[in-house]
Amino acid sequence: MTRTRTQVGIVGAGPAGLTLGHLLQLEGIDTVILEDRSRDHIEARIRAGVIEQAIVDLLVEAGAGERLQREGLVHHGIELQFAGERHRIPLSDLAGGRAIVIYGQTEIVKDLIRLRLEAGCPLHFDVEDVSVHGLDTERPLIRYRREGRDEELECEVIAGCDGYHGVCRPSIPAGVLFEFSREYPFGWLGILAEVAPSSDELVYAHHERGFALSSLRSPELSRLYVQCSPDEDLAEWPDERIWDELQTRLGLEGWTLAEGPILERGVTGMRSYVCEPMRYRRLFLAGDAAHIVPPTGAKGLNLALHDVRVLAEALADWSRSGSTAGLDAYSDTCLRRVWQAEHFSWWMTQMLHRPEDHDPFDVRLQLSQLRYVTSSDAAARSLAENYVGLEMV
Numbered sequence: 001m002t003r004t005r006t007q008v009g010i011v012g013a014g015p016a017g018l019t020l021g022h023l024l025q026l027e028g029i030d031t032v033i034l035e036d037r038s039r040d041h042i043e044a045r046i047r048a049g050v051i052e053q054a055i056v057d058l059l060v061e062a063g064a065g066e067r068l069q070r071e072g073l074v075h076h077g078i079e080l081q082f083a084g085e086r087h088r089i090p091l092s093d094l095a096g097g098r099a100i101v102i103y104g105q106t107e108i109v110k111d112l113i114r115l116r117l118e119a120g121c122p123l124h125f126d127v128e129d130v131s132v133h134g135l136d137t138e139r140p141l142i143r144y145r146r147e148g149r150d151e152e153l154e155c156e157v158i159a160g161c162d163g164y165h166g167v168c169r170p171s172i173p174a175g176v177l178f179e180f181s182r183e184y185p186f187g188w189l190g191i192l193a194e195v196a197p198s199s200d201e202l203v204y205a206h207h208e209r210g211f212a213l214s215s216l217r218s219p220e221l222s223r224l225y226v227q228c229s230p231d232e233d234l235a236e237w238p239d240e241r242i243w244d245e246l247q248t249r250l251g252l253e254g255w256t257l258a259e260g261p262i263l264e265r266g267v268t269g270m271r272s273y274v275c276e277p278m279r280y281r282r283l284f285l286a287g288d289a290a291h292i293v294p295p296t297g298a299k300g301l302n303l304a305l306h307d308v309r310v311l312a313e314a315l316a317d318w319s320r321s322g323s324t325a326g327l328d329a330y331s332d333t334c335l336r337r338v339w340q341a342e343h344f345s346w347w348m349t350q351m352l353h354r355p356e357d358h359d360p361f362d363v364r365l366q367l368s369q370l371r372y373v374t375s376s377d378a379a380a381r382s383l384a385e386n387y388v389g390l391e392m393v
């Protein structure tokens with residue numbers, strides 16, 4: 001067994017773990033990042049792509065936003081489609097000039113990995129059997145196997161950035177965490193297609209056959225989704241059926257959806273989940289390890305990066321001054337934003353998705369809500385503020 005030491009042991013090289021490692025490196029704090037998948041795997045994983053202005057600013061200020069600024073597509077509005085019409089929500093006009101940027105999570109991950117490896121900071125891929133120990137002590141440990149050898153990493157603090165299915169949260173003793181969750185009776189079938197997006201802005205479509213979303217990753221790549229069941233069998237969705245369904249749900253007179261080769265496809269179930277607190281002694285949870293939102297509000301990636309910004313500042317303060325005030329406030333500070341995003345994501349989801357039993361009463365309520373959001377300045381402003389990201393600590 002080889003034993004090494006670090007100040008902050010980070011489990012998981014997703015957006016949360018990599019960004020935390022980068023921010024702490026700028027503060028002169030030692031970190032080791034452990035990731036149980038390969039670099040190729042995490043650099044190819046297609047996930048989120050709508051980045052809030054505040055997160056763009058965070059990455060740019062941290063020196064990790066050069067390509068994001070060059071290649072990211074700034075969007076100032078989104079469209080809501082229902083009852084055969086599209087209505088634009090002018091996000092920037094309604095939210096103090098703030099915008100969103102379209103830039104794939106995968107690209108953020110690639111940028112952060114490159115920066116970390118160039119800086120010579122430890123980032124170990126393909127580690128096995130990761131486990132955390134000694135959480136009740138001043139020196140918690142991470143144990144894992146790397147290249148066939150057992151290793152032990154002694155830490156001052158462990159950051160659990162290992163996503164919803166990671167090992168950190170389940171290692172917290174029973175009875176410490178309160179968990180809140182909601183399962184939705186539907187999922188999203190998502191594709192990445194090699195074709196220029198057919199609309200300039202994202203289109204969120206309410207349709208009697210179910211929700212659909214027209215999004216993009218670049219001027220050459222469309223990202224499109226249809227509502228499906230959470231356990232939908234992809235084998236039953238040949239390309240033709242996917243395009244037919246998208247054409248039907250997104251279709252409008254005088255507008256057609258351009259089709260192209262499908263490069264990637266997958267089904268994601270939808271869930272809301274929060275654990276409180278996001279900390280147990282010297283173990284801090286961040287990102288999907290602590291909370292999940294349905295993707296309708298485009299908040300998952302953004303929340304993960306808000307968490308690690310707060311955590312990095314608290315750790316830097318602790319390291320400089322010895323004060324634990326920031327660390328003690330970490331969970332409460334993050335949870336205020338988390339619950340705001342949970343509410344917004346739930347609200348967007350229930351407004352836009354076909355209810356399980358297609359209850360006509362529920363559908364009328366959805367349409368009424370959509371009409372209100374697209375006709376009232378106050379209601380549209382509320383959507384816009386949440387979508388671009390609320391200015392809260």
Ligand SMILES: Cc1cc2nc3c(=O)[nH]c(=O)nc-3n(C[C@H](O)[C@H](O)[C@H](O)COP(=O)(O)OP(=O)(O)OC[C@H]3O[C@@H](n4cnc5c(N)ncnc54)[C@H](O)[C@@H]3O)c2cc1C
Nearest residue numbers: 012014015016036047048130162163287288298299300301
């Ligand atoms: C399929 C899918 C599609 C999504 N689509 C969207 C979207 O369209 N829009 C949106 O806003 N959000 C989307 N999300 C949510 C968004 O991608 C997440 O909120 C975001 O990835 C959170 O980042 P994270 O770093 O907290 O967690 P993750 O990205 O999950 O990163 C956790 C990392 O930890 C690693 N790990 C796990 N267990 C261990 C272990 N035991 N040891 C070491 N490493 C471990 C994982 O391999 C992973 O690299 C999607 C999520 C999924 C799963």
